[in-house]
Amino acid sequence: xxxxxxxxxSACLRQISSRPQSAALRAAGAVRFNSTSAAPSxxxxxxxxxxxxxxxxxxxxxxxxxxxxxxxxLASQHMEYEDLKFKxxxxxxxxxxxxxxxxxxxxxxxxxKKDREEKIKKIQLEQARIERVRETMEEGPEKDTVLRSMTRxxxxxxxxxxxxxxxxxxxxxxxxxxxDKPIYRYLADRKWRALKRPTLMQRLEQMNxxxxxxxxxxxxxxxxxxxxxxxxxxxxxxxxxxxxxxxxIKVIPFTPGEKLVTIAVVNPDVPDLENxxxxxxxxxxxxxxxxxxxxxxxxxxxxxxxxxIMEYLVPxxxxxxxxxxFAVLVMEQEGGKLDAEMLKSKVVRERFNTRSFMAKNKCExxxxxxxxxxxxxxxKDVMIRNNIPGWDKMFKRVRD
Amino acid sequence: xxxILQSLQGYxxxxxxxxxxxxxxxxxxxxxxxxxxxxxxxxxxDPRIQLIHYSLYHxxxxxxxxxxxxxxxxxxxIHRAWQLxxxxxxxxxxxxxxxxxxxxxxxCEKLKTIGDGGRLYRIAISKQGLGQWGGIGTRIPTEAPGRxxxxxxxxxxx
Numbered sequence: 001x002x003x004x005x006x007x008x009x010s011a012c013l014r015q016i017s018s019r020p021q022s023a024a025l026r027a028a029g030a031v032r033f034n035s036t037s038a039a040p041s042x043x044x045x046x047x048x049x050x051x052x053x054x055x056x057x058x059x060x061x062x063x064x065x066x067x068x069x070x071x072x073x074l075a076s077q078h079m080e081y082e083d084l085k086f087k088x089x090x091x092x093x094x095x096x097x098x099x100x101x102x103x104x105x106x107x108x109x110x111x112x113k114k115d116r117e118e119k120i121k122k123i124q125l126e127q128a129r130i131e132r133v134r135e136t137m138e139e140g141p142e143k144d145t146v147l148r149s150m151t152r153x154x155x156x157x158x159x160x161x162x163x164x165x166x167x168x169x170x171x172x173x174x175x176x177x178x179x180d181k182p183i184y185r186y187l188a189d190r191k192w193r194a195l196k197r198p199t200l201m202q203r204l205e206q207m208n209x210x211x212x213x214x215x216x217x218x219x220x221x222x223x224x225x226x227x228x229x230x231x232x233x234x235x236x237x238x239x240x241x242x243x244x245x246x247x248x249i250k251v252i253p254f255t256p257g258e259k260l261v262t263i264a265v266v267n268p269d270v271p272d273l274e275n276x277x278x279x280x281x282x283x284x285x286x287x288x289x290x291x292x293x294x295x296x297x298x299x300x301x302x303x304x305x306x307x308x309i310m311e312y313l314v315p316x317x318x319x320x321x322x323x324x325x326f327a328v329l330v331m332e333q334e335g336g337k338l339d340a341e342m343l344k345s346k347v348v349r350e351r352f353n354t355r356s357f358m359a360k361n362k363c364e365x366x367x368x369x370x371x372x373x374x375x376x377x378x379x380k381d382v383m384i385r386n387n388i389p390g391w392d393k394m395f396k397r398v399r400d
Numbered sequence: 401x402x403x404i405l406q407s408l409q410g411y412x413x414x415x416x417x418x419x420x421x422x423x424x425x426x427x428x429x430x431x432x433x434x435x436x437x438x439x440x441x442x443x444x445x446d447p448r449i450q451l452i453h454y455s456l457y458h459x460x461x462x463x464x465x466x467x468x469x470x471x472x473x474x475x476x477x478i479h480r481a482w483q484l485x486x487x488x489x490x491x492x493x494x495x496x497x498x499x500x501x502x503x504x505x506x507x508c509e510k511l512k513t514i515g516d517g518g519r520l521y522r523i524a525i526s527k528q529g530l531g532q533w534g535g536i537g538t539r540i541p542t543e544a545p546g547r548x549x550x551x552x553x554x555x556x557x558x
Contacts, residue, residue, distance in 0.1 A: 097473070105474045108481035115484055164480045166473050173469075 074120070075162045075171075075181055097167050112164045119161035126154045158182040179254070179293040189254035192222050200368065203235035209327045209370055212268045213280070213354050221367040223330055224250040226300070237323060238371050241378040244386070246284065246312035248300025251291045251330050251367055260333045262287045262363055263298060266354055267315065269324040271395065282352035283326065285310035287338045298330075307340035309347055314386045315373045320395030323374040329354065331363035 098109065130150050137143045162168050162183035171177045177184040197219060204210050210217055225232045226248045232238065249263060265284040272279040289298045289306040297303045317324045338361055347357070357363070373379075383391040445453075455461060467475060511521040545551075 097470075100470070100474065102474055104478055108478040111481040111485060112477070115488075164477075164484065166477045169476065170473060 074158060075165060075168045075183055097170055109166075115164065116161055119157060123154065123157045123161060126150065126157060130154065155182055159186045179252070179256075185254050185256070185293065188252070192252075192254070196222060200234045203370060204327075204368060207235060207325055207370065207372075209268070209325060209368075212325075213266055213327050214329070214358070214365060215355070217365050217368050219365070219367045221254065221330065222250075222252040223328065223367040223369045224252070224296075225328060225369045225371070226250075232369075232371055234370050236371055237374055239376055239378060240314075240316065240373055240382045243315050243326075243371070243373055244382050246299070248303075249298045249328070249330075249369075250296045250300075251289075251298045252296045253291065253293055253366070256293045258290060258292045259366075260337060261289045261291055261298065261366070262331045262333055262338065262361070263289060264329045264331065264354065264357070265312075266327050266329065266352060267324055268327070269317075269321070271318070271321065279350075280352045280354070281313075282310055282347065282349045283315060284312045285343075285347060287340060287343060288333070307338075307343075309340060309343045310349060313349065314382060314388065316379065316383050316386075316388050316390070317373050317375050318390050318393060318395055319375045319379075321375065323372045326371050326373065328369040328371075329365055330367035330369075331358060332366045333362065334364055335362035 100106075130147065133143070133146055133150065137146065159182050162181075163186075168183055168187075172184060172187045177188075179185050179188060200219065201217075204217060225234075227238065227242045228245065230242075232247070251261060253259060263284070263286045264282065267281045267283055268278065270279050270281045285308075286299060287307045287309050290304045291298050295304065299306070315324065315326050343361075358365070380391045383389075465475075508521060508524055511524055512518060514520060
């Protein structure tokens with residue numbers, strides 16, 4: 001494929017640009033170190049390339065009003081500025097991703113760069129269209145629908161403009177990114193949906209959290225749970241010593257914007273001796289937790305202020321019970337901020353009904369997690385330390 | 401007969417060897433026997449697994465691509481550019497076909513309203529002679545001759 005791709009790429013380069021550069025490049029068999037501008041390499045090394053905004057604003061369509069300022073949401077294509085700074089300091093040119101001396105790779109970069117410029121033109125066109133719709137169309141549900149679909153298309157275009165950029169791939173693979181740009185949100189979401197989300201759903205379904213606590217869950221945000229700094233995989237049986245102190249929670253939404261969430265930890269496996277059954281217990285309830293695509297820490301160091309409705313109750317399991325499930329539910333407050341004092345006076349730990357809480361307070365689950373606890377060596381000490389009765393009792397199965 | 405067989409022995413080793421000398425099948429040397437496990441007469445693994453092994457580890461099979469990160473990144477970049485180029489070519493071709501179709505349709509519409517009673521239009525859309533472009537010599541070559549003997553005796557070159 002490499003040989004075929006190389007000849008074909010050179011052919012397409014010949015088609016798209018009649019610049020003498022590529023011909024000279026092929027003839028000399030040498031590789032230029034500048035991939036951004038068509039100027040000779042000596043000039044390119046000494047003068048900084050124009051910022052991308054100049055390149056893109058010049059290519060505005062003529063029949064439309066002047067475009068809004070350039071999309072600052074796109075990833076920067078090159079690291080040329082850093083490159084030049086380095087040159088001033090040392091007199092040598094640093095090897096970057098954009099100037100790796102491989103001929104086919106350089107040709108591929110040219111193709112991708114040209115495609116990106118086309119995409120940016122499309123983005124500007126779409127932005128201008130959205131502006132026009134916003135100004136001229138009559139207010140109403142129809143306008144909202146049109147604007148929503150146009151915005152979705154614009155977001156797609158922003159992703160398409162950057163998705164082929166090796167610099168973006170490099171940044172994402174090395175974890176050097178934030179979710180402020182659509183491309184990184186897209187990539188992070190894709191990565192999460194590839195493995196972490198299916199794993200979570202498998203655990204929730206196999207251990208019957210889904211029909212037991214809420215009828216269904218469709219997570220759209222990643223939830224990261226840490227006990228004493230250790231990241232917990234969903235569904236693990238944890239030692240009681242580890243779960244004695246409250247966990248820290250990160251919520252990573254892949255859509256932009258501020259959100260207020262409520263975090264609840266519910267145990268559906270509390271033995272109910274009177275009815276010979278099991279019932280629910282609320283272990284922790286924190287409301288009005290502000291999170292956004294840039295601020296993930298919901299609870300823990302660096303988290304913003306939130307209202308603790310119900311303090312963390314140490315999870316305990318009595319001897320003879322196989323294990324107990326503890327479901328962490330992250331619910332978005334669709335009705336805005338909740339009245340903390342009202343909740344504190346109304347919410348009860350025992351027989352906590354998650355569904356009615358969600359219905360009353362207009363909450364919708366956007367993320368979930370779970371862990372399990374069982375009777376282990378430390379459980380007796382944990383129960384004694386926290387004044388929880390029942391450490392001296394054992395459950396036995398009664399045959400009937 | 402036996403001499404022939406003996407001369408073959410070097411080439412076909414299993415022909416003359418008595419049954420007891422057959423190469424011993426691979427038998428587990430562990431002391432604990434696993435109950436219920438079938439001993440296959442040939443020994444070894446499932447033939448499907450053997451086949452996969454054969455094709456995976458055959459010396460003619462190229463080794464899997466193992467790239468360093470940067471080399472993989474270059475590979476990826478070139479691949480993406482190549483896919484992009486192909487997609488653009490495909491789109492261009494489709495657009496060209498669409499343009500040609502639209503042009504033909506518009507021409508036919510004009511012929512319809514040209515005022516000659518639709519004569520030119522009828523000629524343009526008639527399917528007479530369709531499928532015989534280039535004459536009989538350009539028939540698609542097939543393995544066997546056609547049903548009618550493969551020879552058209554009535555054919556005359558025009």
